[in-house]
Every structure is written in C-alpha cells, then in structure tokens.
Amino acid sequence: AVARRSCRIVCFDHHPAREEFAHIAIRRPEAAAASVIIEEFLSFCNIAITPEVANCLFCGLVTDTGRFQYQNTDPESFCVASRLVAAGAEPARISLEVYQSQRIEYLHLESIVMGRIRTVADGKVAYSFARAEDLARCGVSTDECDGLVDLVRSVGGVEVCVFLKGLDDGRVRGNLRSKSAVDISGVAATFNGGGHAAAAGFTFEGSIEDALDAVLPLLTALVRGEASEGDDAAPAA
Known part of the structure; x- marks a missing residue:
C-alpha cells in the first residue's frame, strides 16, 4: 500500500x-x-x-x-x-x-517439527515439515514459524536441509539452507523461488508429500555432485 x-x-x-x-x-x-x-x-x-x-x-x-x-x-x-x-x-x-521469548504455542509446534526430522543421502540431507493443521492446532501463524528451518539445519553431518510448511490456501512454502559450499539457490529457482547460495525459499503448488518428492531428489543430487536425481531420496513416513 x-x-x-x-x-x-x-x-x-x-x-x-x-x-x-x-x-x-x-x-x-x-x-x-x-x-x-x-x-x-x-x-x-x-x-x-x-x-x-x-x-x-x-x-x-x-x-x-x-x-x-x-x-x-x-x-x-x-x-x-x-x-x-x-x-x-x-x-x-x-x-x-x-531468541529467548518464544510463545509456548510456538514451542509446542517446534517439538512436532523436531520429531519429524528425517535424513536421506547418507545423512547429508535433512528435512521436516509442519502441516497447516499443525499450525492451526498449536495457534501459530505461518510467518511465526520461519525460524523452524534452523532446527532441521542443526542436525550433525547435514550439508543441506529443507523445511516445509503448509499454507492455508493449500500450497506449501519451502525454506532451504546449506551448511556447506553447496549452492541451494538453483533448487529454489526450479520452483520459481529465489535467495542466496546458503539460504533460499520457494512456494510449491501441491501437498507436502508432493513437495518432498520433488525437492529431495534435487538436494540429494546436489550433495552428491550429480546432475541427475539421486536414488534414495524417497521421504520417510
């Protein structure tokens, strides 16, 4: 405005x-x-x-x-x-x-996201997610949970990570981070997103499961230095 x-x-x-x-x-x-x-x-x-x-x-x-x-x-x-x-x-x-004044509602959501953290690509790629209904149930806004990607980023041995959150309109917002020299900005650009080499984001048209199926092979290929999709990037339940 x-x-x-x-x-x-x-x-x-x-x-x-x-x-x-x-x-x-x-x-x-x-x-x-x-x-x-x-x-x-x-x-x-x-x-x-x-x-x-x-x-x-x-x-x-x-x-x-x-x-x-x-x-x-x-x-x-x-x-x-x-x-x-x-x-x-x-x-x-x-x-x-x-950093030290989080609402208890946010901490409840944080515990959910932490419990869902999984890794692929021999532990070099980590991911987690929060569904729209998780945010609603905990009473947390979509803007409030952007920092949750740092939980996923903190896993030892991980080079790149993604955190996905469901939006009210059915889309999915993805936050990407890199802890190494791996540039994840190209992955964000694949989904019409953008950002830096070590921090980027995108919006995905589809479900969280569809987003994971699309982004994890790209991240796996990145950490392996491959030009094609990895072979073990299927998300865990």
Missing part, C-alpha cells in the same frame, strides 16, 4: 532479483544483510543513527547472519555491528526478545 502511494521507490536489499521494482535499487548480494547496506549508506550521508534505528538494524544483522554463525558472516558484518552498538544498539535486549 505504501509503495502504491509513493511517487518514487528506493530499494535497499542484499537479495538478488530477477527484475527491479524500485526506481532506485541499491542491491548488494554479497552483503551479509540489508542492514549492512543501510548502515553504510546512513554513515556515508552523515545521517545520525538513533538508538532506536540502531536496534532495528542490529536485529536485522543478527537474524540474517544467524547470530553471526552463518557462512555470510564476514569482517564487514562485525564492523557494522560494532558501529551499531556504539550508536546505542542493545545486543542483550535483541537476543532476549528475538
């Missing part, structure tokens, strides 16, 4: 795009977070960063780098983080509110 009312649109982003929607786009896919680009732009323009703005930018940096644990974490990330803390960002408060 804001974009429709605007005479000019400026986009700051670190995601690649198939086509631009903004009149001016500042896009750096190599940046760890959009917060990095915005902080450096504000600094370049000598625009003072208030503590409130610093908290917002630091939150974006922390979540996009997985608390500075993902492969995209680089020296620039820490330099920006340092300047944001100097400007008034509160790392402890952000950690408490983002």
